[in-house]
Every structure is written in structure tokens, then in C-alpha cells.
Amino acid sequence: MLRAWGDRGRRDEAKSVEVTPARLAGTLKAVFFIFASLCAWYSGYLLAELIPDVPLSSAVYSIRSISERPVLRAPAPKRQKCDHWTPCPPNTYAYRLLSGGGRDKYAKICFEDDVLIGEKTGNVARGINIAIVNYVTGKVLAAQYFDMYEGADNSGPMTNFIQSAPSKSLLFMVTHDDGSSRLKEDAKKAIEALGSKEIRNMRFRSSWVFLGAKGFELPAGIQREKVNHSDNAKNRYSGWPAEIQVEGCIPKGPS
Numbered sequence: 001m002l003r004a005w006g007d008r009g010r011r012d013e014a015k016s017v018e019v020t021p022a023r024l025a026g027t028l029k030a031v032f033f034i035f036a037s038l039c040a041w042y043s044g045y046l047l048a049e050l051i052p053d054v055p056l057s058s059a060v061y062s063i064r065s066i067s068e069r070p071v072l073r074a075p076a077p078k079r080q081k082c083d084h085w086t087p088c089p090p091n092t093y094a095y096r097l098l099s100g101g102g103r104d105k106y107a108k109i110c111f112e113d114d115v116l117i118g119e120k121t122g123n124v125a126r127g128i129n130i131a132i133v134n135y136v137t138g139k140v141l142a143a144q145y146f147d148m149y150e151g152a153d154n155s156g157p158m159t160n161f162i163q164s165a166p167s168k169s170l171l172f173m174v175t176h177d178d179g180s181s182r183l184k185e186d187a188k189k190a191i192e193a194l195g196s197k198e199i200r201n202m203r204f205r206s207s208w209v210f211l212g213a214k215g216f217e218l219p220a221g222i223q224r225e226k227v228n229h230s231d232n233a234k235n236r237y238s239g240w241p242a243e244i245q246v247e248g249c250i251p252k253g254p255s
């Protein structure tokens with residue numbers, strides 16, 4: 001009897017789950033694993049909720065833009081007519097006159113962003129280069145060069161050309177190389193009549209630019225004329241002074 005009980009008791013003992021340290025550790029591991037999985041799932045869920053709905057590409061872009069150093073860029077300056085720094089006010093004509101530099105840097109006349117005389121238009125040459133523009137309409141009437149260094153007498157034809165300009169004309173003049181050697185009195189008078197103060201001071205290879213007005217007065221403030229004389233001690237090009245230029249905005253007349 002006792003034995004039997006004892007036997008059964010031993011058998012029961014054997015059947016019941018023994019809580020050994022190894023088993024306890026295993027159970028804890030399993031619980032921890034489940035808990036960790038839940039945490040991971042929940043944090044993933046939270047992240048998904050928190051991250052705004054943006055396409056992946058832009059997310060990648062914004063990550064990249066964070067890693068890039070911020071660069072401050074000024075907006076590209078807008079190019080102004082005749083390469084002015086600032087635009088001319090409304091109701092004005094933009095102009096820029098540039099004399100030649102030495103033999104190889106060509107003179108240029110720009111009016112309202114059109115090159116009237118220049119290397120690109122192929123109508124620039126040694127001597128005095130002249131463009132005539134209708135002051136009222138802004139239309140170009142004529143553009144021509146007159147060699148003042150050698151060849152035929154070009155001073156007479158140049159005088160005729162200047163005098164043929166109708167009243168209310170703008171006359172733009174620039175020298176290239178030399179504009180004085182064969183310049184005659186009549187031409188000087190005609191140019192003086194347009195407002196020039198320097199034409200009589202011109203010397204061999206002087207750089208000269210001039211804006212003349214026929215039949216009306218230009219406002220006093222605008223740049224009209226500049227000259228730079230050849231001086232072997234100071235010349236930028238051997239034998240020629242630096243090129244010279246004027247620019248500005250001519251108020252339009254009543255149309």
C-alpha cells in the first residue's frame with residue numbers, strides 16, 4: 001500500500017514539470033523574444049505613421065540635400081542692352097561707343113542692343129566709323145567707315161555723309177587705329193556743329209568716341225565724347241593708347 005502510494009507518488013513526481021534553472025532561462029528567452037518582436041513591430045508602425053507621405057525619390061533627394069553643403073548662389077545677372085550694368089529707364093535709347101584698341105581690337109557702336117558698327121557686322125575699319133540713327137523712330141539710317149590714314153580723300157565724302165543726315169538724327173562716331181591724319185577743316189567744322197569739343201584736339205592715333213545730335217539738343221548730363229591721345233610713355237598697345245568708351249541712355253523725343 002504505502003509502497004504503491006509511494007510508487008504512484010514517484011511516478012507523479014516524474015510526470016510533473018520540473019522547474020529547473022535551464023527551463024526558466026528558456027521561458028524567459030521566449031518571453032523576451034516575443035516582447036522584443038512587439039516593440040520592433042510597434043516602432044516600425046510608429047515610424048511609418050510619423051514619416052510624411054513623400055515619394056521615395058524626394059526623400060532621397062532631401063537626404064542628399066542635407067549632406068550637401070549649402071551654397072549661396074546669387075541669381076545670374078540679367079544681361080542689359082549694350083551690356084549696360086543697369087537697364088535704361090523706359091522711353092530712352094541705350095547706347096555704348098567703343099573706340100578701337102591698337103590695330104586688332106575693333107571699334108564698336110551699339111544702339112538699343114544692335115551692333116551698328118563692329119567686328120561681327122564686318123563694317124568697321126581704320127579711320128572714323130559713323131552710324132546715323134533717326135532720333136524719333138530709332139531706325140538706323142546709315143553706317144559707314146572713312147579711312148583717315150591713307151588712300152583717297154575720304155574727308156570730303158565723310159563731310160557729305162554727315163551733312164546728309166536729316167534733322168533729328170543721332171550721329172555715333174568712333175575711331176579705329178587712326179582717325180586724324182587726313183581729317184580736313186570742313187569735316188572738323190561739321191563735327192563741331194554736332195556738339196564736339198575734342199575733334200580739333202585729335203592727334204595721330206588718338207582714340208575718340210562721340211555722340212552727335214543734329215536738329216535738337218541732347219540733355220547736358222549724358223556722356224557724349226571722350227578722347228585718349230597716343231603717348232609712348234603710357235600707351236597700352238605699342239603705338240596706340242587704350243581704347244576708350246562712353247555709354248548711357250538717350251531720352252526719346254516727342255514722337
Ligand SMILES: *[C@@H]1O[C@H](CO)[C@@H](O)[C@H](O)[C@H]1NC(C)=O
Nearest residue numbers: 228234235236240241242244
Ligand atoms: C588712356 O590710355 C592709357 C593707356 O594708353 C590709359 O592708361 C588711360 O587710362 C586712358 N585714359 C582714359 C581716360 O581711358
